[in-house]
Amino acid sequence: MVQQRTADRDGTQQKANHTPWLEWVASGIGLLLTLGIFGSIGWQAFDDAGAPPAIAVDVTRVVPVEGGYRVEFRARNSTGSTASQVEIEGKLAGDGAEAEIGHVVFDYIPGHSERKGGMFFTREPRQESLALRALGFADP
Amino acid sequence: MTEDNQPVETNELYAVGLARAFGGAVIFGIPLMMTMEMWSLGFSIDRLRLLLFIGVNLLVLIGLSYFAGFEKTFSWREDVMDALAAFGVGVITSAAILALFAVIALDMTWTEIIGKVALQSVPASIGAMLGRKQLGAEQDTGAEDERKREAGYAGELFPMLAGALFLAFNMAPTEEMILIAFQMTPWHGIALGVVSIALLHIFVYVLGFSGQETPPEGGTFMRTFLHFTLAGYGIALLVSLYVLWTFGRTEDTALAQVAMMTVVLAFPAALGAATARLVI
Numbered sequence: 101m102v103q104q105r106t107a108d109r110d111g112t113q114q115k116a117n118h119t120p121w122l123e124w125v126a127s128g129i130g131l132l133l134t135l136g137i138f139g140s141i142g143w144q145a146f147d148d149a150g151a152p153p154a155i156a157v158d159v160t161r162v163v164p165v166e167g168g169y170r171v172e173f174r175a176r177n178s179t180g181s182t183a184s185q186v187e188i189e190g191k192l193a194g195d196g197a198e199a200e201i202g203h204v205v206f207d208y209i210p211g212h213s214e215r216k217g218g219m220f221f222t223r224e225p226r227q228e229s230l231a232l233r234a235l236g237f238a239d240p
Numbered sequence: 241m242t243e244d245n246q247p248v249e250t251n252e253l254y255a256v257g258l259a260r261a262f263g264g265a266v267i268f269g270i271p272l273m274m275t276m277e278m279w280s281l282g283f284s285i286d287r288l289r290l291l292l293f294i295g296v297n298l299l300v301l302i303g304l305s306y307f308a309g310f311e312k313t314f315s316w317r318e319d320v321m322d323a324l325a326a327f328g329v330g331v332i333t334s335a336a337i338l339a340l341f342a343v344i345a346l347d348m349t350w351t352e353i354i355g356k357v358a359l360q361s362v363p364a365s366i367g368a369m370l371g372r373k374q375l376g377a378e379q380d381t382g383a384e385d386e387r388k389r390e391a392g393y394a395g396e397l398f399p400m401l402a403g404a405l406f407l408a409f410n411m412a413p414t415e416e417m418i419l420i421a422f423q424m425t426p427w428h429g430i431a432l433g434v435v436s437i438a439l440l441h442i443f444v445y446v447l448g449f450s451g452q453e454t455p456p457e458g459g460t461f462m463r464t465f466l467h468f469t470l471a472g473y474g475i476a477l478l479v480s481l482y483v484l485w486t487f488g489r490t491e492d493t494a495l496a497q498v499a500m501m502t503v504v505l506a507f508p509a510a511l512g513a514a515t516a517r518l519v520i
Contacts (some may be wrong), residue, residue: 119321120251126258127321134298137331137358138291144351145287171362180351182284210283210352239286 153183155234168222180211181239241267265333269364277413308373330365341411402454404479404509421500436510441469443514476509
C-alpha cells in the first residue's frame with residue numbers, strides 16, 4: 101500500500117514535467133513561422149516601402165481574335181508601395197485614321213508586383229503605332 | 241489508487257487538441273478570408289503597424305492560453321508554447337485556404353503572399369486558441385475560475401479586451417465601417433454609444449447567459465456599472481481606435497470623423513467584449 105502510493109506520487113511528478121513531443125514540434129513550427137513572418141515584414145519595413153509607386157507597362161503578346169486583335173500586357177510596380185485604381189491607357193495611332201483608345205483599371209498593384217491585362221483593337225497593332233502607359237494611381 | 245481527474249498530456253491528446261485548433265482557425269478565420277478588403281490590406285497596410293499588430297496578437301494569445309487554459313499548473317513556458325502553436329496553426333490554415341481561393345498564388349511576389357497570410361493569421365490564430373481550449377471536452381473550468389479570481393480586476397478586463405479585439409478586427413477592414421460613420425449625424429453617434437454601453441451591461445450582468453458574472457459582492461448598481469461596464473466600453477473604444485489606426489483609417493482624417501468611426505466600430509467591439517466573458 102505504501103509502495104503503491106509512492107509509485108503514484110512519482111507518476112504525478114512525471115506527469116507535471118512531461119510535455120509530449122508533438123507539443124514541442126507544433127510550437128517549434130509556430131516559432132519558426134513567427135520569426136519568419138516578423139523577419140520578412142520587418143525587412144520590408146526598412147527596405148523601400150516609402151517610395152511612391154512607379155508603374156511600367158509592357159506589351160507581352162498580340163493575338164488576332166474575332167473582330168480584331170487582343171493586346172496582352174503586364175503592368176509592373178517597381179517600388180515597395182502599393183498603388184490602387186491604376187488606370188492603363190492604350191493608344192493605337194492609325195495611318196491618317198483616328199486613333200483607337202483602350203482603357204483598363206487595376207484595383208491594386210502591390211509593391212514589387214505585376215498585374216496582367218488585355219485590350220482589344222480593331223486594327224492590327226504594330227510596334228511603332230501602339231503606346232501603353234499608366235495614367236495615374238491613388239494611395240490605397 | 242487515487243482518482244486523478246487531470247488527464248495526462250499524451251501525444252494522442254495533444255494531436256486531438258491540435259486538430260481542434262485547426263477547426264477553430266477555419267471557423268473563426270473564414271469570414272475575413274472571404275472579405276475582399278483583407279486581401280488588399282495584406283499588402284497595402286503599413287509594415288511597422290502590421291508587425292506591431294502581430295506582436296499584440298501574440299500577447300493576446302498568451303493571455304488567452306492563461307485564462308482559458310485547461311491545465312492547472314501555470315507556467316510561462318506552457319502558455320508561450322501554446323501561443324506559438326496557435327499562431328503556427330493560424331498561419332498554416334490561412335495560407336492553405338487563401339491558396340485554395342486563389343487569393344495567393346506562386347506567381348505573386350513573396351511580400352504580397354506574406355502580407356496577406358500574416359494579416360489573416362491574426363483571427364485564425366485566435367480561433368485556433370479558442371478551438372483548442374473551448375471545443376475540447378477536457379476543459380477544467382475550476383482552474384479557469386481560480387485563475388480569474390487570482391488575476392482579480394485584470395482577470396475581468398482581459399477577456400473583454402480579447403473579445404473586443406476579435407470582433408472589432410472582424411468588422412474594421414470593410415468599407416462599410418467608414419460609410420456608416422459618414423452617413424451618421426452626431427446624434428446617431430451619441431445614441432449608438434449609449435446603446436453599446438447598455439447592451440454591454442445587459443449581456444454581462446442581466447440576461448443570465450451561461451457564465452454570467454455575478455455583480456461583485458456588496459456592489460451597488462452604480463459601482464458595477466462604473467467599474468466593469470464603463471471600463472469595458474473604454475476598452476472597446478481604445479481597441480477600436482487601435483484597429484482603425486492599424487488599418488490606416490485615421491490618416492489625414494478630421495478628429496470628429498475619427499471619433500465617429502471609433503464609436504461605430506466600438507459597437508461590435510462592445511458586443512465582443514460582452515460575449516467574450518461568456519466564452520472564455
